[in-house]
Amino acid sequence: xxxxxxxxxxxxxxxxxxxxxxxxxxxxxxxxxxxxxxxxxxxxxxxxxxxxxxxxxxxxxxxxxxxxxxxxxxxxxxxxxxxxxxxxxxxxxxxxxxxxxxxxxxxxxxxxxxxxxxxxxxxxxxxxxxxxxxxxxxxxxxxxxxxxxxxxxxxxxxxxxxxxxxxxxxxxxxxxxxxxxxxxxxxxxxxxxxxxxxxxxxxxxxxxxxxxxxxxxxxxxxxxxxxxxxxxxxxxxxxxxxxxxxxxxxxxxxxxxxxxxxxxxxxxxxxxxxxxxxxxxxxxxxxxxxxxxxxxxxxxxxxxxxxxxxxxxxxxxxxxxxxxxxxxxxxxxxxxxxxxxxxxxxxxxxxxxxxxxxxxxxxxxxxxxxxxxxxxxxxxxxxxxxxxxxxxxxxxxxxxxxxxxxxxxxxxxxxxxxxxxxxxxxxxxxxxxxxxxxxxxxxxxxxxxxxxxxxxxxxxxxxxxxxxxxxxxxxxxxxxxxxxxxxxxxxxxxxxxxxxxxxxxxxxxxxxxxxxxxxxxxxxxxxxxxxxxxxxxxxxxxxxxxxxxxxxxxxxxxxxxxxxxxxxxxxxxxxxxxxxxxxxxxxxxxxxxxxxxxxxxxxxxxxxxxxxxxxxxxxxxxxxx
Amino acid sequence: xxxxxxxxxxxxxxxxxxxxxxxxxxxxxxxxxxxxxxxxxxxxxxxxxxxxxxxxxxxxxxxxxxxxxxxxxxxxxxxxxxxxxxxxxxxxxxxxxxxxxxxxxxxxxxxxxxxxxxxxxxxxxxxxxxxxxxxxxxxxxxxxxxxxxxxxxxxxx
Numbered sequence: 001x002x003x004x005x006x007x008x009x010x011x012x013x014x015x016x017x018x019x020x021x022x023x024x025x026x027x028x029x030x031x032x033x034x035x036x037x038x039x040x041x042x043x044x045x046x047x048x049x050x051x052x053x054x055x056x057x058x059x060x061x062x063x064x065x066x067x068x069x070x071x072x073x074x075x076x077x078x079x080x081x082x083x084x085x086x087x088x089x090x091x092x093x094x095x096x097x098x099x100x101x102x103x104x105x106x107x108x109x110x111x112x113x114x115x116x117x118x119x120x121x122x123x124x125x126x127x128x129x130x131x132x133x134x135x136x137x138x139x140x141x142x143x144x145x146x147x148x149x150x151x152x153x154x155x156x157x158x159x160x161x162x163x164x165x166x167x168x169x170x171x172x173x174x175x176x177x178x179x180x181x182x183x184x185x186x187x188x189x190x191x192x193x194x195x196x197x198x199x200x201x202x203x204x205x206x207x208x209x210x211x212x213x214x215x216x217x218x219x220x221x222x223x224x225x226x227x228x229x230x231x232x233x234x235x236x237x238x239x240x241x242x243x244x245x246x247x248x249x250x251x252x253x254x255x256x257x258x259x260x261x262x263x264x265x266x267x268x269x270x271x272x273x274x275x276x277x278x279x280x281x282x283x284x285x286x287x288x289x290x291x292x293x294x295x296x297x298x299x300x301x302x303x304x305x306x307x308x309x310x311x312x313x314x315x316x317x318x319x320x321x322x323x324x325x326x327x328x329x330x331x332x333x334x335x336x337x338x339x340x341x342x343x344x345x346x347x348x349x350x351x352x353x354x355x356x357x358x359x360x361x362x363x364x365x366x367x368x369x370x371x372x373x374x375x376x377x378x379x380x381x382x383x384x385x386x387x388x389x390x391x392x393x394x395x396x397x398x399x400x401x402x403x404x405x406x407x408x409x410x411x412x413x414x415x416x417x418x419x420x421x422x423x424x425x426x427x428x429x430x431x432x433x434x435x436x437x438x439x440x441x442x443x444x445x446x447x448x449x450x451x452x453x454x455x456x457x458x459x460x461x462x463x464x465x466x467x468x469x470x471x472x473x474x475x476x477x478x479x480x481x482x483x484x485x486x487x488x489x490x491x492x493x494x495x496x497x498x499x500x501x502x503x504x505x506x507x508x509x510x511x512x513x514x515x516x517x518x519x520x521x522x523x524x525x526x527x528x529x530x531x532x533x534x535x536x537x538x539x540x541x542x543x544x545x546x547x548x549x550x551x552x553x554x555x556x557x558x559x560x561x562x563x564x565x566x567x568x569x570x571x572x573x574x575x576x577x578x579x580x581x582x583x584x585x586x587x588x589x590x591x592x593x594x595x596x597x598x599x600x601x602x603x604x605x606x607x608x609x610x611x612x613x614x615x616x617x618x619x620x621x622x623x624x625x
Numbered sequence: 626x627x628x629x630x631x632x633x634x635x636x637x638x639x640x641x642x643x644x645x646x647x648x649x650x651x652x653x654x655x656x657x658x659x660x661x662x663x664x665x666x667x668x669x670x671x672x673x674x675x676x677x678x679x680x681x682x683x684x685x686x687x688x689x690x691x692x693x694x695x696x697x698x699x700x701x702x703x704x705x706x707x708x709x710x711x712x713x714x715x716x717x718x719x720x721x722x723x724x725x726x727x728x729x730x731x732x733x734x735x736x737x738x739x740x741x742x743x744x745x746x747x748x749x750x751x752x753x754x755x756x757x758x759x760x761x762x763x764x765x766x767x768x769x770x771x772x773x774x775x776x777x778x779x780x781x782x
Binding site: 187192193194195196197198199200208209210217622623624 | 668671672676680681682683684686687690691692697
């Protein structure tokens with residue numbers, strides 16, 4: 001082998017790679033390497049980038065993302081490995097022998113600068129008017145490597161049209177640097193498969209099937225690609241200008257509802273560490289911005305639990321007692337609009353399994369424009385409802401034509417956490433300095449059960465807290481109401497709760513193991529659905545699905561960046577806030593009792609709630625016409 | 626009518642899947658076959674291939690657009706591909722290119738109105754010592770001059 005290498009006339013870069021033989025006994029063992037002259041011990045098989053990050057050695061990266069598979073396409077992380085002819089991408093180089101790495105040599109520094117200059121020559125940079133100004137990974141690298149001129153030229157004119165067809169996601173391919181993070185997000189992480197790189201060489205671009213507008217393909221609007229885009233090539237469709245207009249219009253009564261996840265993450269936009277809860281400061285900020293009323297979406301999350309829990313118990317009764325074949329079990333949750341669009345596209349034959357409940361956002365919209373409008377004698381035509389959501393798919397959801405059960409568009413605008421942070425900045429406020437403020441009545445206080453909707457497993461936990469008590473008359477048999485099997489970030493979780501000594505009216509559930517599953521991220525949802533299609537889930541009663549990894553707290557509208565670590569901290573913040581609330585079960589929320597007494601008089605899943613709080617779905621299919 | 630055509634296409638792809646398997650590595654032979662039989666891979670065919678191989682349509686689209694010899698859009702019966710790499714260029718490619726354009730009445734990247742010819746540039750095909758060279762479908766023609774290239778094209782008219 002050595003002889004072949006020596007006699008090979010090929011340029012150094014094309015010579016076959018000669019690696020020392022791996023000692024098979026040492027797999028899983030550590031290997032001693034040298035980085036910049038210092039010795040380190042790392043696990044066999046870790047990449048150079050991981051080894052450097054573990055040991056606090058700075059190596060820049062761009063296409064690398066913790067949530068995604070490795071690509072090694074951007075070449076920003078190149079390092080020198082002694083014995084290798086060329087520079088190596090640190091993110092994809094596995095350490096399998098005793099190598100010597102240099103991360104700061106002249107060759108490395110110059111190569112990185114070249115790579116950046118080349119990227120900038122293709123990037124339509126208009127930093128002042130870019131919404132990622134200050135939070136752009138390319139901008140940061142350009143500063144880090146002292147880019148002071150466009151050595152290989154610069155794009156002065158737009159080459160592509162901005163794709164604004166989707167209600168949720170805006171694609172501006174002029175800013176794309178082909179790191180393919182969105183492609184890996186869409187294909188590998190979410191398994192939706194909307195974005196892919198087409199063509200070759202300098203004609204490469206990231207686009208959809210047949211280069212169609214995003215609204216015409218099978219995009220589920222989850223926005224995970226936005227969270228992972230290093231530049232502004234992908235962004236959410238920003239309605240803040242229209243919202244400013246209605247705020248400034250005195251004839252409009254502008255009402256805002258805030259979901260549980262933005263409050264756990266919005267602090268990150270103001271430089272606070274992940275997992276800082278900003279619930280009450282945010283209320284003050286929203287009031288100061290000029291919203292007339294600030295409500296808590298957790299209230300309709302509680303309402304969702306009442307409706308969805310009742311629906312589940314009704315389905316169980318119909319199936320187990322009446323033997324009704326038209327009733328489908330397991331019941332699938334319907335809170336996540338990304339998941340709804342996913343199942344409409346990919347499993348249109350299984351829509352009957354979905355709960356008919358609207359998502360909390362849409363429930364709130366219809367409650368505000370009916371019940372709230374009646375009680376406060378406001379013409380619903382003058383009410384504008386805005387929803388702060390961690391989600392880009394909510395923008396699509398509120399524009400669904402069927403979401404008008406109040407007689408008006410139930411929710412007028414969906415606003416993401418990022419866009420709200422922008423509005424707060426624009427109003428001249430610094431969120432962390434603001435005093436605490438409360439939510440407005442009549443939907444002021446919500447329960448902790450509504451709050452934990454923000455984390456994966458939260459809907460299930462909240463539903464169990466209520467359903468178990470409804471059926472048995474006792475609280476769930478878990479310490480402090482913390483149903484730990486529902487928590488954590490495993491892709492698919494499964495657990496069961498045994499129903500014993502039930503109330504007489506639920507006697508058919510005596511001794512039944514209530515089996516439930518929780519999936520987050522559509523890739524995991526796909527696994528669950530494939531099992532359902534094969535008929536393997538006949539013993540499961542209830543499945544919670546969230547389209548985004550980590551649940552809503554990892555949603556496509558949340559502050560950028562995202563990583564498993566950040567999502568974990570956000571979840572901790574949510575669970576901590578839940579533990580500190582006086583009411584932690586949806587059915588004990590006094591406002592819930594009030595609305596069923598005063599307005600939805602025929603109870604959960606009654607006639608009026610069916611009209612206002614439930615919906616139907618569209619069989620979309622995957623064929624792109 | 627469209628339905629009948631689409632059913633036939635689905636059947637053909639199912640037959641190819643039976644032959645080459647339904648894993649993702651069967652993608653290349655399947656779409657090469659479709660390209661050979663139909664001169665293009667329609668968006669319907671791409672989606673059918675994706676469905677049967679359980680991959681995403683956009684991945685098939687990515688592959689189809691990546692390779693010069695696969696096409697997602699209709700092309701002429703004869704695809705004329707002139708080499709534009711340096712050896713052929715120095716041997717007088719430019720004059721040949723002009724002669725082809727004049728003869729066919731189209732520019733590079735275009736297809737004649739009667740769908741008989743498409744004209745494209747390609748990169749090196751290893752005929753550097755005999756340039757300028759071109760391909761007409763599978764046939765190689767070398768040592769072209771503006772004069773001989775017109776004769777060659779007339780053979781295909």
